[in-house]
Amino acid sequence: MLKLERINSYYGGAHILKDLSLDVQKHEVVALLGRNGAGKSTTMKSIMGLILPKSGTITYNNQAISNLASHQICQCGIGYVPEERRIFADLSVEENLEVGRRSSQTGPINWQKEDLFDLFPNLAERRTQRGGNLSGGEQQMLTIARTLMGNPSMLLLDEPSEGIAPVIVEQLAKAIKGVKAQGLAILLSEQNMHFARLVSDRTYIIEQGSIRYEGSFSDLDQHPNIWKQYLAL
């Protein structure tokens, strides 16, 4: 569904992503694991056209997207939730969701607010409250829910569990599984191995801008040296 082939991305003269290749199949949840500064967010930004890779190709449903503008990439059906949660603090939860509504439908379902309240019960309880009054975890849920209102066929989630209380992390994992069950593909970056293990079908490990490992968590468990080398803090 999404395929990156030998991507090279730079910030100015700094070579960050080095021949990075990965793919995400339909209905798959893939976790991109790696330490601080490994290149996870740069990978997401390269997919979304926020950074223009100097070489390599990115295709989505067999269509080249590497030369498209960010809004066109969204229109292709990729919903992006960046690291920093961008909710509208002065709008209510429901109003925040309305802001995300798109008439087009590229994904498998045409989300309505009530579907999202089923998926994120915490938001349902707080539907009339200001976004700014939500906890960090609830704001993360709201950002994901608002992105789903655009009816994407795939989600990119950049460290969704970062800075979120453990109990909310569990709820978020359940919601992610609910999104997958609706037929969406998901690429998420993570440093929280517990969360990544709960939700993902497959993982890649990125270090210094290159993919060093690909496999499931059960494969990874057989390779403690890889854990130690690329993931242990």
Ligand SMILES: Nc1ncnc2c1ncn2[C@@H]1O[C@H](COP(=O)(O)OP(=O)(O)OP(=O)(O)O)[C@@H](O)[C@H]1O
């Ligand atoms: N705007 C920028 N200008 C220059 N260098 C940058 C910029 N943003 C990130 N970098 C560098 O690019 C590398 C990869 O950063 P990136 O943000 O992709 O890492 P990450 O895996 O998302 O890390 P984190 O877990 O901290 O979010 C790092 O060395 C970082 O210092």
Ligand SMILES: [Mg+2]
């Ligand atoms: Mg990052």
